Amino acid sequence: MNKVQWSDALLLGYEPMDEVHRAFVGLLAAAQEAGDEALPHAWQAVVEHTEQHFGREDEWMRRTRFSSAEIHMLQHRVVLNVLREGLAMARAGQYPAVREMAGELAAWFAKHTQSLDAALALHMRRQPMPQPSRARARQPHASTH
Ligand SMILES: [Fe+2]
Ligand SMILES: [Fe+2]
Numbered sequence: 001m002n003k004v005q006w007s008d009a010l011l012l013g014y015e016p017m018d019e020v021h022r023a024f025v026g027l028l029a030a031a032q033e034a035g036d037e038a039l040p041h042a043w044q045a046v047v048e049h050t051e052q053h054f055g056r057e058d059e060w061m062r063r064t065r066f067s068s069a070e071i072h073m074l075q076h077r078v079v080l081n082v083l084r085e086g087l088a089m090a091r092a093g094q095y096p097a098v099r100e101m102a103g104e105l106a107a108w109f110a111k112h113t114q115s116l117d118a119a120l121a122l123h124m125r126r127q128p129m130p131q132p133s134r135a136r137a138r139q140p141h142a143s144t145h
Contacts, residue, residue: 004028004106010113012121020053021113028109032102040090043098046105047083054080057120066123072116079108 006025011018027049031042054076061069086101 002103002106003032004102004109010110012113012118014121014124017057017117017121017124020056021117024049024053024109028102028106032099032106036093036095039095039098040087043083043087043090043102046102047080047087050080050083057117060124061120064123064127066120068116068119072120075112075116079105079112 004025006022010021010025012021024046027042027046031039031046034042058069058073058076060066061072066072082101083105086098089101090098
């Protein structure tokens with residue numbers, strides 16, 4: 001099986017994305033190390049994190065009108081559907097199939113990160129900083145002073 005492992009080759013230099021990717025690698029590694037009993041729960045954590053991970057990237061692409069958004073978002077959709085099928089399999093006790101899927105996901109992730117995500121990270125690094133109004137909204141009591 002293809003074991004997922006963090007390596008600096010996965011670093012894209014856009015911290016919000018690198019942070020999500022590090023967390024993803026941690027969760028996928030945990031799923032790959034999980035025994036049968038723990039696998040459904042560990043796989044569920046991978047699926048839930050991936051929903052957020054892809055959702056966040058999709059939102060960046062939509063917000064900044066990224067030119068390759070369509071193909072990138074399509075890959076996210078397809079992969080997420082497969083992972084959800086994997087969750088059904090894990091809950092049905094089909095552990096070897098889920099382990100195979102985990103290995104394929106690890107290989108896919110490395111390729112995806114170094115191609116489509118790398119292009120998106122470069123694009124995001126060139127974006128202007130977030131709007132001041134958004135930054136202000138995050139500060140507590142900003143409206144009362
Ligand atoms: Fe990503
Ligand atoms: Fe992506």
